[in-house]
Amino acid sequence: MDGRSRASHALQGTGPAALSGLGVKDLKPWEAARLSNDRLRRSGKLVVRRAEAAGGTTGTGGSGGASGTGGASARQAVAPTTPQSATVRQSPTTPLTATAPQSATAPTTAVPAVAPATASVQGPTVVRPAAAAGTSALVLYDNTGPYGYLGELYAMAAANLAGHFGTVTTKPVSAYTAGMVNQYTATVYLGSTYYGGTVPDAVPAAFYQDALATTHPVTWVGDNIWGMANAVGVDTFKQHYGWDPTNSFYESGGTVGNITQVTYKGQQLTRKIPAGYDGGVLHPALVTGPGYPQVTQLAQATDANSGDTSPWAIRSGNLTYVGEIPFTYVSESDRVIVFEDLLFDGLAPATAERHRAFVRLEDISPKSDPNELRQAADYLYGQKIPYGINVIPVYTDPKGVYNGGKAETVTLAQSPQVVSALKYMLSHGAVLMDHGYTHQYSNVNNPYSGVTGDDFEFFRAHVDASDNVIYDGPPAEDSTLWAQTRVTSALAAFATAGLPKPTLWTTPHYAASATDYRVLGQNFSARLERTLYFAGTLPGTTVNAGRYIGQFFPYAVKDVYGTTVLPENLGNYEPQPYNNHPARLPADLVASAKANLAVRDGVASFFYHPYYGTAPLQQTVDGIRALGYTFVGPTDLNQ
Ligand SMILES: [Zn+2]
Numbered sequence: 214m215d216g217r218s219r220a221s222h223a224l225q226g227t228g229p230a231a232l233s234g235l236g237v238k239d240l241k242p243w244e245a246a247r248l249s250n251d252r253l254r255r256s257g258k259l260v261v262r263r264a265e266a267a268g269g270t271t272g273t274g275g276s277g278g279a280s281g282t283g284g285a286s287a288r289q290a291v292a293p294t295t296p297q298s299a300t301v302r303q304s305p306t307t308p309l310t311a312t313a314p315q316s317a318t319a320p321t322t323a324v325p326a327v328a329p330a331t332a333s334v335q336g337p338t339v340v341r342p343a344a345a346a347g348t349s350a351l352v353l354y355d356n357t358g359p360y361g362y363l364g365e366l367y368a369m370a371a372a373n374l375a376g377h378f379g380t381v382t383t384k385p386v387s388a389y390t391a392g393m394v395n396q397y398t399a400t401v402y403l404g405s406t407y408y409g410g411t412v413p414d415a416v417p418a419a420f421y422q423d424a425l426a427t428t429h430p431v432t433w434v435g436d437n438i439w440g441m442a443n444a445v446g447v448d449t450f451k452q453h454y455g456w457d458p459t460n461s462f463y464e465s466g467g468t469v470g471n472i473t474q475v476t477y478k479g480q481q482l483t484r485k486i487p488a489g490y491d492g493g494v495l496h497p498a499l500v501t502g503p504g505y506p507q508v509t510q511l512a513q514a515t516d517a518n519s520g521d522t523s524p525w526a527i528r529s530g531n532l533t534y535v536g537e538i539p540f541t542y543v544s545e546s547d548r549v550i551v552f553e554d555l556l557f558d559g560l561a562p563a564t565a566e567r568h569r570a571f572v573r574l575e576d577i578s579p580k581s582d583p584n585e586l587r588q589a590a591d592y593l594y595g596q597k598i599p600y601g602i603n604v605i606p607v608y609t610d611p612k613g614v615y616n617g618g619k620a621e622t623v624t625l626a627q628s629p630q631v632v633s634a635l636k637y638m639l640s641h642g643a644v645l646m647d648h649g650y651t652h653q654y655s656n657v658n659n660p661y662s663g664v665t666g667d668d669f670e671f672f673r674a675h676v677d678a679s680d681n682v683i684y685d686g687p688p689a690e691d692s693t694l695w696a697q698t699r700v701t702s703a704l705a706a707f708a709t710a711g712l713p714k715p716t717l718w719t720t721p722h723y724a725a726s727a728t729d730y731r732v733l734g735q736n737f738s739a740r741l742e743r744t745l746y747f748a749g750t751l752p753g754t755t756v757n758a759g760r761y762i763g764q765f766f767p768y769a770v771k772d773v774y775g776t777t778v779l780p781e782n783l784g785n786y787e788p789q790p791y792n793n794h795p796a797r798l799p800a801d802l803v804a805s806a807k808a809n810l811a812v813r814d815g816v817a818s819f820f821y822h823p824y825y826g827t828a829p830l831q832q833t834v835d836g837i838r839a840l841g842y843t844f845v846g847p848t849d850l851n852q
Pocket of ligand 1: 575576648652666721722
């Protein structure tokens with residue numbers, strides 16, 4: 214098998230238009246509701262009620278136009294509607310991960326139907342405190358309104374990133390109590406429910422006041438910053454921060470425009486949102502003159518149609534404001550990189566500039582060509598590059614798709630030449646990693662052929678009429694025992710072949726259930742991959758297998774599942790397009806590595822199939838090195 218004629222299908226669901234695995238069908242009405250409310254606010258007609266106090270003793274407060282009138286209205290100190298218990302998780306360390314998949318190129322594709330194979334998660338968890346550092350982050354999110362569940366998904370994305378730095382606590386914003394911001398190194402609030410109309414403002418007055426009064430960094434993302442200005446007084450806000458949220462809107466000239474680029478630290482980052490799905494970026498109304506502080510424009514948004522630029526993120530005093538929630542429609546050179554880097558300012562400002570790279574060889578199985586493996590090893594070893602090798606310990610083709618209709622299964626132990634090549638690699642710079650047990654599911658197309666390397670192992674998927682890969686949820690039999698049995702079988706196959714026990718894992722096609730991820734966390738020191746994060750995880754309620762967000766990381770994180778995830782943020786060399794994913798060539802990988810230079814201590818991590826020969830590998834490595842990256846081994850990534 215010199216080279217290969219079919220696509221690897223390795224990077225599922227992350228094409229330029231990929232939706233990050235969010236409930237696709239809800240994103241459009243969510244954005245539409247935002248714009249509708251924003252227009253009402255601009256015309257002074259948005260009525261914002263306060264959420265009722267928990268005890269019911271406080272009535273609904275100030276209604277009336279919350280627009281620009283500065284109305285330090287009758288906002289009472291109201292408590293939240295549904296204070297859920299806080300979830301504290303995470304321990305120390307510094308890992309990070311990356312995003313993922315979900316199919317869909319066409320935004321009109323419905324959310325994966327998903328059979329909610331519900332899996333319960335352990336209750337609200339209090340996890341061990343950070344070991345070393347002492348850095349702590351508070352992530353506050355919205356959870357009310359018709360799309361309230363999106364808030365938890367976004368909170369998981371922010372919490373995972375913050376998990377690079379230390380401990381993270383997540384709470385619905387309604388559960389905020391006075392003084393809390395001062396108990397954390399930094400606070401992030403994700404405004405995803407646009408309060409107004411039938412959805413009362415759930416932000417406690419105490420948070421509005423504390424965000425202004427504290428000296429600790431507060432990052433406000435998206436909606437409701439005007440609620441803070443109204444609560445503390447618009448003039449007060451302006452004198453404090455040099456801009457006026459009550460006069461800042463998502464639309465300019467009656468449209469959100471066509472913002473396709475965000476410039477940050479000299480890098481041009483992409484913003485690829487399908488037409489009709491864009492809720493816009495808030496255009497902050499800066500105020501200038503004596504008595505107003507200087508506003509630092511951290512990143513600039515550019516409209517592709519008009520050429521107009523406006524701030525994408527700004528900072529003044531203790532407040533950083535980001536004009537949109539950046540966790541949807543993410544791709545490898547995306548504007549989410551700005552957010553990923555800005556976290557350093559609040560959580561680790563002394564971090565020195567450092568740029569490391571990582572490569573792993575992918576989908577190695579007992580049917581791999583030992584010569585191709587040795588060639589890749591010789592090249593990387595000659596370049597003094599440490600690398601990972603992702604090995605599937607059992608190859609199976611239950612329907613004989615590539616074997617003349619005759620079923621075929623080959624274990625590592627039955628492939629002594631491959632094992633010999635693997636041992637050669639291990640003595641020449643490689644670190645062994647486990648890439649599933651069989652990298653396929655049962656004896657069915659999932660979605661392609663049922664053959665090892667082609668298909669999903671821990672998630673079900675099919676290809677729809679528009680050639681999109683659609684995620685269907687975990688297999689019906691998914692459980693802790695089922696996942697553990699596959700891991701145990703995989704580890705046994707390595708041992709039987711005389712290979713060392715892998716301590717790192719990559720899930721086939723980057724998709725598994727929350728239950729599976731926890732099992733993997735118990736068996737491996739880290740996962741090196743993109744991950745799906747399911748609704749229900751933060752409150753510790755029943756996981757909803759049909760609502761999730763995919764994420765990849767530019768640095769190692771401790772994620773909301775409590776596991777260490779190492780970065781993969783560039784994707785892989787893929788010479789052929791497949792399932793509405795464009796081909797991805799060395800220049801594309803290098804361009805994404807360049808975009809990630811904006812992360813001050815970031816990693817450029819990609820993977821490569823040895824059956825493509827060493828030339829594209831060499832081009833990619835050379836291009837990444839020329840940017841100033843230094844290649845390191847996988848275990849270095851957690852430091
Ligand atoms: Zn794979």
